[in-house]
Amino acid sequence: MTNTLIKEVKTAFLKEFKTAPLLIFSPGRINIIGEHTDYNDGFVFPAAVNKGIAAAIEKSDTGQSTAIALDLDSTIEFNLDTLKPSKEGSWENYVFGVVAEIQNRNKTIGNFNIVFKGNIPGGAGMSSSAALENSVVFGLNELFQLGLSKEDMILISQKAEHNYVGVKCGIMDQYASMFGKKDYALHLDCRTIKSKPYKIDFKDHQLMLINTNVKHSLSDSAYNDRRSACEAISELLNIKALRDATEADLETVKDKVSLENYQKALYVIQENKRTIKAAKAIKNNDLETLGALIYQSHEGLSSQYKVSCDELDFLVAQAKQNKHVLGARMMGGGFGGCTINLVAKNEAEAFAETASKAYKKQFDKDCSVYFIELSDGTHLIK
Ligand code: GAF
Numbered sequence: 001m002t003n004t005l006i007k008e009v010k011t012a013f014l015k016e017f018k019t020a021p022l023l024i025f026s027p028g029r030i031n032i033i034g035e036h037t038d039y040n041d042g043f044v045f046p047a048a049v050n051k052g053i054a055a056a057i058e059k060s061d062t063g064q065s066t067a068i069a070l071d072l073d074s075t076i077e078f079n080l081d082t083l084k085p086s087k088e089g090s091w092e093n094y095v096f097g098v099v100a101e102i103q104n105r106n107k108t109i110g111n112f113n114i115v116f117k118g119n120i121p122g123g124a125g126m127s128s129s130a131a132l133e134n135s136v137v138f139g140l141n142e143l144f145q146l147g148l149s150k151e152d153m154i155l156i157s158q159k160a161e162h163n164y165v166g167v168k169c170g171i172m173d174q175y176a177s178m179f180g181k182k183d184y185a186l187h188l189d190c191r192t193i194k195s196k197p198y199k200i201d202f203k204d205h206q207l208m209l210i211n212t213n214v215k216h217s218l219s220d221s222a223y224n225d226r227r228s229a230c231e232a233i234s235e236l237l238n239i240k241a242l243r244d245a246t247e248a249d250l251e252t253v254k255d256k257v258s259l260e261n262y263q264k265a266l267y268v269i270q271e272n273k274r275t276i277k278a279a280k281a282i283k284n285n286d287l288e289t290l291g292a293l294i295y296q297s298h299e300g301l302s303s304q305y306k307v308s309c310d311e312l313d314f315l316v317a318q319a320k321q322n323k324h325v326l327g328a329r330m331m332g333g334g335f336g337g338c339t340i341n342l343v344a345k346n347e348a349e350a351f352a353e354t355a356s357k358a359y360k361k362q363f364d365k366d367c368s369v370y371f372i373e374l375s376d377g378t379h380l381i382k
Contacts, residue, residue: 030374070116080099101157133158158174171193267300327341
């Protein structure tokens with residue numbers, strides 16, 4: 001599937017620009033547990049997957065740059081010295097943002113052409129945004145020999161998202177997409193931006209995604225609001241981030257914050273603890289404990305952090321009714337996208353079928369099931 005994508009961008013590039021491009025694949029990610037903890041300097045547990053963005057990129061000598069989004073059949077021409085954010089929601093903001101953030105670091109790039117195409121469904125919560133940003137920064141770093149480290153590149157991608165896309169995201173998505181490792185998930189400390197790889201081999205169980213195929217429109221502003229609420233409580237507690245708080249600390253400011261924000265901060269503190277426990281459970285192949293933590297994570301995301309939606313809650317309830325599913329929860333920013341399920345291998349198809357039928361009956365629309373492989377991070381295709 002990835003090979004097909006790469007061939008497609010290469011062919012389209014040759015047709016349009018008549019020169020041989022550099023080819024890059026940049027993956028999307030899953031996250032086992034640790035949601036909305038990254039921008040609180042906490043822990044997350046993501047992995048890169050075999051779905052992502054393929055990009056073909058080469059220098060341009062026409063005095064301007066061109067970006068082509070093959071999936072959208074959309075082309076944009078631009079000048080590097082007059083960049084500013086396009087209207088909200090435009091795909092070119094990911095490209096412009098990365099270029100602008102590279103320039104902000106006093107690195108000089110010349111004009112370039114890029115063609116890209118992806119196979120991560122939009123709004124799936126699998127971070128097609130980070131995959132795109134990383135493919136652009138990685139390609140430009142190669143093309144213009146900028147000497148950026150992978151750490152530099154993910155920070156550029158993150159800043160692009162903050163300043164051009166308008167989402168004040170943490171570092172999880174860009175990190176997982178850049179540093180992913182085949183068959184491993186990364187237990188990432190978002191304060192130090194260092195991770196420990198855990199081999200994911202659940203023997204007779206596996207991870208499976210079910211996409212609700214919905215993306216509720218308030219997601220970006222609701223995301224930023226939650227980040228601000230967490231930062232405001234950290235300030236009250238006089239700490240750098242909620243990662244540094246205990247539940248007892250939080251009690252000391254309970255009467256100074258709204259009940260809603262208290263619950264959100266409580267969720268973050270508890271989710272952080274769950275993520276650390278999950279690493280131990282994975283190390284010991286204790287899937288019962290891991291599954292229970294995953295279900296608790298969903299409960300917190302839905303009732304405390306309030307980033308779930310009916311469709312996600314429904315799919316998790318379906319999982320809970322099935323004894324072969326050890327854990328299920330919404331994944332990513334929320335308000336739509338996928339659930340991640342820890343399910344017995346020989347029962348996965350049957351569960352997928354039952355849940356899909358029930359979902360159709362309940363919402364009169366289809367969900368989609370993905371069996372994913374854990375894969376390497378952003379890389380050149382030789
Ligand atoms: C989105 C963000 F981009 C991540 O940084 C992270 O906060 C995630 O939502 C929630 O865990 O994917």
